[in-house]
Amino acid sequence: MPFIRPAWAQTQTVRALMWEAYVLPDVVSKFEEENNVKFVATFFDGNSEAYNKLRVGGAKEFDLVQADGFWPQLYFRDGLIRSVDYAHVPSAANYLPEFHAEKFKVLTNPASGSKIGYPFCWGAYGITYNAAVVAPEKTGTIECMFDPALS
Incomplete structure (x- = not known):
C-alpha cells in the first residue's frame, strides 16, 4: 500500500501573480522561513x-495578485478577486495616513465600500498635473494629490 503523507505535514504554498521586479530574494527567503x-x-x-x-481560470490558481491603476476595480467587478480585511494585516496600521483604509479609495469598491486590495508601493509612475490649476508651490510633495480642493 502506498504511503500517503498527511496534509498537515505538507508545506503550504503561497502562489502569487506579480511583476517580476518585486520579487526580492532576501525578503522571500525570510518570509518562507518565518512562516x-x-x-x-x-x-x-x-x-x-x-x-x-x-480570466482563463487563474483566479483559482493564485493567492495573491498584483495590479495597479484601475485594474483591481476591474478584477473585483469581474469576480476575479475578493474583498480584503485590513484587520487581518496588522502592518496596515503603519501605512502613511494617505493610504489608510478610510482615505485611500483607489482600492475600494464604490458600490459596497469594501476594500479590494492593499497598497504595497509608491511605484515608479510619473505624476502629472494641470499647471493652470495647481500652483507650483503645491507640487513640492504629493500632498496635492490628496487635497479635496483639487479633486
Whole structure:
C-alpha cells in the first residue's frame, strides 16, 4: 500500500501573480522561513496579461495578485478577486495616513465600500498635473494629490 503523507505535514504554498521586479530574494527567503511556507511567483509583463491569466481560470490558481491603476476595480467587478480585511494585516496600521483604509479609495469598491486590495508601493509612475490649476508651490510633495480642493 502506498504511503500517503498527511496534509498537515505538507508545506503550504503561497502562489502569487506579480511583476517580476518585486520579487526580492532576501525578503522571500525570510518570509518562507518565518512562516513555514513556499512562495511561488508567476510573472506577467503587463496588467492586460495578468487579467487574461486570471480570466482563463487563474483566479483559482493564485493567492495573491498584483495590479495597479484601475485594474483591481476591474478584477473585483469581474469576480476575479475578493474583498480584503485590513484587520487581518496588522502592518496596515503603519501605512502613511494617505493610504489608510478610510482615505485611500483607489482600492475600494464604490458600490459596497469594501476594500479590494492593499497598497504595497509608491511605484515608479510619473505624476502629472494641470499647471493652470495647481500652483507650483503645491507640487513640492504629493500632498496635492490628496487635497479635496483639487479633486
